[in-house]
Amino acid sequence: MMKILWVLGLLSGSALAAPTAAEILSNVDRGLNAFKDGTFDSKLLVHDGGSAREYGFTTFQKGSEKRLVRFNSPGDVRGMGVLLENKETMYVFLPGFQRIRRMGMHAKNQNFMGSDFSYDDIAQTAFSPSYTAELAPEEPSSYVLELKVKPKIETDFPRMKMWVDKSNWSPTKMEYYDASGKKVKTQVRDGYHQDGPGHFQPTRVVVTDHRRGDHVSEIVFTGSKIDSGLGDDLFTQRALLR
Amino acid sequence: MPVTNLRQAKILATLATLLSLGVSSARADVVEFKFGGQIASDIRYRLGGEEIPPENSSTAPFPSQQRLLKYGFSRNENLIKAQITLTVANHVKAVADVDFIWYGYSDVNDIDAATLHEKVDPYRLEAHAAYIDVYHLIPKVDLRIGRQVVNWGTADKFNPTNNLNTLDLSDPLLFGRALANNMIRADFNPWRDLILTVVWVPIFRPAQLPRTAPLAVTEAQRPPPVQEDDIRAQLGQLALAMPPTQINVFTQQPETSIENSQVGVRFGGRLLGQDLSLSYYHGRFGIPVPAWVEQGPQGIVNVGVMWPKEDIIGFDWAGSLSKLGGIGYWVEGAVTFPQKVTYGIYNDSTSGHDPVTFTYDAAEKTHNLHVGFPLAQLPTVIPSTPFFKLTAGLDYSFNKYLYGNFQYVHGFIDEFGAGKALYARPGAHIGDPARTEARIGEYLVVGADLKLFNDALLFRLFGVFKLPEVGDPEPKFTAVIFPQIAWAVWDATELSVGAFVFLGDRDTKFGDPASGASELFCKAKFTY
Numbered sequence: 001m002m003k004i005l006w007v008l009g010l011l012s013g014s015a016l017a018a019p020t021a022a023e024i025l026s027n028v029d030r031g032l033n034a035f036k037d038g039t040f041d042s043k044l045l046v047h048d049g050g051s052a053r054e055y056g057f058t059t060f061q062k063g064s065e066k067r068l069v070r071f072n073s074p075g076d077v078r079g080m081g082v083l084l085e086n087k088e089t090m091y092v093f094l095p096g097f098q099r100i101r102r103m104g105m106h107a108k109n110q111n112f113m114g115s116d117f118s119y120d121d122i123a124q125t126a127f128s129p130s131y132t133a134e135l136a137p138e139e140p141s142s143y144v145l146e147l148k149v150k151p152k153i154e155t156d157f158p159r160m161k162m163w164v165d166k167s168n169w170s171p172t173k174m175e176y177y178d179a180s181g182k183k184v185k186t187q188v189r190d191g192y193h194q195d196g197p198g199h200f201q202p203t204r205v206v207v208t209d210h211r212r213g214d215h216v217s218e219i220v221f222t223g224s225k226i227d228s229g230l231g232d233d234l235f236t237q238r239a240l241l242r
Numbered sequence: 243m244p245v246t247n248l249r250q251a252k253i254l255a256t257l258a259t260l261l262s263l264g265v266s267s268a269r270a271d272v273v274e275f276k277f278g279g280q281i282a283s284d285i286r287y288r289l290g291g292e293e294i295p296p297e298n299s300s301t302a303p304f305p306s307q308q309r310l311l312k313y314g315f316s317r318n319e320n321l322i323k324a325q326i327t328l329t330v331a332n333h334v335k336a337v338a339d340v341d342f343i344w345y346g347y348s349d350v351n352d353i354d355a356a357t358l359h360e361k362v363d364p365y366r367l368e369a370h371a372a373y374i375d376v377y378h379l380i381p382k383v384d385l386r387i388g389r390q391v392v393n394w395g396t397a398d399k400f401n402p403t404n405n406l407n408t409l410d411l412s413d414p415l416l417f418g419r420a421l422a423n424n425m426i427r428a429d430f431n432p433w434r435d436l437i438l439t440v441v442w443v444p445i446f447r448p449a450q451l452p453r454t455a456p457l458a459v460t461e462a463q464r465p466p467p468v469q470e471d472d473i474r475a476q477l478g479q480l481a482l483a484m485p486p487t488q489i490n491v492f493t494q495q496p497e498t499s500i501e502n503s504q505v506g507v508r509f510g511g512r513l514l515g516q517d518l519s520l521s522y523y524h525g526r527f528g529i530p531v532p533a534w535v536e537q538g539p540q541g542i543v544n545v546g547v548m549w550p551k552e553d554i555i556g557f558d559w560a561g562s563l564s565k566l567g568g569i570g571y572w573v574e575g576a577v578t579f580p581q582k583v584t585y586g587i588y589n590d591s592t593s594g595h596d597p598v599t600f601t602y603d604a605a606e607k608t609h610n611l612h613v614g615f616p617l618a619q620l621p622t623v624i625p626s627t628p629f630f631k632l633t634a635g636l637d638y639s640f641n642k643y644l645y646g647n648f649q650y651v652h653g654f655i656d657e658f659g660a661g662k663a664l665y666a667r668p669g670a671h672i673g674d675p676a677r678t679e680a681r682i683g684e685y686l687v688v689g690a691d692l693k694l695f696n697d698a699l700l701f702r703l704f705g706v707f708k709l710p711e712v713g714d715p716e717p718k719f720t721a722v723i724f725p726q727i728a729w730a731v732w733d734a735t736e737l738s739v740g741a742f743v744f745l746g747d748r749d750t751k752f753g754d755p756a757s758g759a760s761e762l763f764c765k766a767k768f769t770y
Contacts (some may be wrong), residue, residue, distance in 0.1 A: 046696050048695070048696060048698070053696070053698075053730075053732070053733050054733060074733040074734035074769065074770075075278050075279070075280070075734045075768075075769035075770040076734045076736070076767075076769035078276075078278055078769075085435075088515055088562060088564060089512070089515065089562075090562075097393065097419075098390070098391045098392075098393050098420075099393040101396075101398075102396060102517050102560045102561065102562070102570070102572075103562070103570060104561075104562040104563070104568050104569050104570020104571070104637060104638065105562045105564060105568030105570075106562070106567055106568040106569055106570060106637070106638045106639045107568070107570075107639055108568065110639045110642050110645070111642045111696070111697065113697070114693070114696040114697025114698065115696065118642075215696070232434075233431070236431060236434065236435055237435050237437065238384060238429055238431045238435075238437055242335065242375065242377065242384075
């Protein structure tokens with residue numbers, strides 16, 4: 001059924017009547033979450049002048065909310081784990097202390113490992129629950145959406161602009177604006193390839209933080225595995241301790 | 243051997259070889275090996291404090307150059323850490339974590355020692371982990387057997403419910419890191435994050451004390467460690483009459499019997515988005531307390547210390563307040579039911595081994611001293627009265643650069659027992675009255691991290707401030723301040739400098755020379 005919906009979605013993006021902004025955003029969300037579970041191997045590169053600090057990590061995801069991030073390198077963070085059970089519940093495991101700590105959600109204010117990605121960037125897998133969309137003038141290969149935050153939703157970015165690839169409903173570029181309307185971050189996703197039914201995975205995500213003098217961080221995805229049957233018990237504190 | 247049997251034996255041997263090859267190759271396919279560790283250097287310089295051991299001491303249990311001077315290098319260590327993890331699919335994991343540490347001090351007390359590597363360059367080993375995990379031993383049950391640390395509690399560093407492992411108090415920068423011990427842990431996870439944990443620790447491992455700790459029992463001017471004021475005064479006068487020339491301290495370690503093993507049970511889960519748990523611990527307090535003293539001839543005094551038993555019932559509670567910007571909070575408390583510890587006093591200065599005891603005179607409201615009357619009352623070191631410890635705290639990330647942490651602590655990690663803490667006043671002599679405070683003190687712990695340059699540069703400032711006791715006629719300021727700058731110069735490479743500053747008079751919690759002395763530190767580490 002999902003496949004049929006997905007094909008219909010693709011058709012609606014290419015051959016049928018022009019979709020509305022809400023439909024485009026809904027298709028984006030559906031594409032981002034077109035799997036029951038996924039395992040993603042990644043490298044985070046935090047650029048600093050001509051050099052870059054590199055972190056290797058694997059993300060396990062089930063549904064749109066449950067995530068377990070396990071760091072593989074470098075040595076000082078190896079074994080560290082971050083478990084996001086839902087938007088309100090986050091745990092960190094520090095292997096050096098053999099301790100799991102419940103983190104206040106204020107931690108989302110911090111950068112992910114000192115990069116330009118926030119924990120929100122890492123966790124966000126759906127935009128429709130938080131934003132309403134309006135169409136902006138489209139480009140030859142992309143729809144362009146203006147997103148505005150819904151009432152009662154707290155975010156550092158009340159406005160966004162999103163470019164969506166017409167061929168696969170994947171976001172290729174996002175601009176983030178603060179409350180004063182100033183562009184503060186730009187995220188570019190490229191190298192999309194299909195790794196599962198209806199799921200397109202970027203090879204690279206690059207974030208530029210304009211508040212930090214256009215400082216750049218990127219995540220390079222080195223592997224992905226979709227719908228391998230990850231169990232719920234992987235997303236528990238007991239599993240985080242392992 | 244008959245031919246037939248020989249043939250059968252050969253066939254069986256061949257089959258066994260094939261089977262074992264098959265088994266080992268099948269297992270080898272799924273064994274994952276990880277190796278890592280650390281290389282580190284740690285240099286510290288001491289600022290003030292007491293010389294350890296005292297200059298006139300004839301024996302020192304540690305390298306002779308490792309004497310703590312009032313002003314001098316207090317640590318000069320190099321460390322190589324090795325961590326090995328072997329994983330067999332998702333079923334078994336074996337972990338080893340060992341530090342190899344060179345003291346950086348020589349122990350050359352004679353010319354023969356100068357020819358021995360282990361005296362010229364002393365070293366030690368510390369094993370932080372050597373355990374085997376078996377996952378899904380039976381459905382929903384994981385087992386961990388071996389040398390390990392089991393950390394309980396949701397508070398930051400000050401955890402009243404965390405008692406299964408004793409603490410490493412030898413290094414103030416570790417803030418009481420738990421010492422690994424051999425134990426068996428089982429986790430039963432029936433549903434989501436609902437976990438029942440049961441731990442059994444066969445043999446008690448005492449806490450690692452700071453080098454300055456012996457001062458608490460070897461300084462003659464300190465008040466006798468008994469709670470009853472008038473008995474303390476009488477013992478002080480006895481000590482004044484027979485001043486100690488030498489104080490030796492002996493330990494009374496618990497026997498390795500089943501009765502002395504430790505157990506812990508914890509049941510935790512989440513309710514309305516908040517983490518909750520209840521726990522119980524039966525075992526011993528990791529820091530020894532005085533239990534007996536012998537007054538020998540020529541002023542030689544032998545003191546005995548022991549590790550008291552305790553039963554602890556605790557709870558913790560932690561979560562995040564989304565309406566307050568996701569501020570994190572935690573509350574952790576525990577009631578301890580301690581073993582009563584009395585002070586056995588023996589007069590060996592003449593010919594016998596006479597117990598010194600007391601009887602209470604209700605009319606005079608005082609105690610009368612008796613020599614050689616063993617059935618009378620012994621003075622109290624630790625009363626059996628239950629006492630409560632609590633830590634409540636908040637933390638918040640103001641932005642991506644600044645993190646703050648605030649805790650109220652009722653009962654510091656080294657505090658044990660109801661009643662009074664006893665201090666010798668500055669310039670006190672033998673027999674002088676003690677300055678007293680409640681043994682379970684009140685503290686504020688305040689800290690902040692400022693992270694700059696993509697978290698590569700960290701400025702950290704933490705402080706622990708003892709709050710004055712309500713009604714204390716002479717409240718005294720005492721605190722510990724911990725400023726640090728850490729620079730991640732490259733991947734896995736960190737340089738840090740800072741200080742650990744003890745503030746207060748010697749008759750206060752952190753000013754007491756037995757607590758330690760201020761130090762400057764310079765550290766480098768590379769993690770691989």
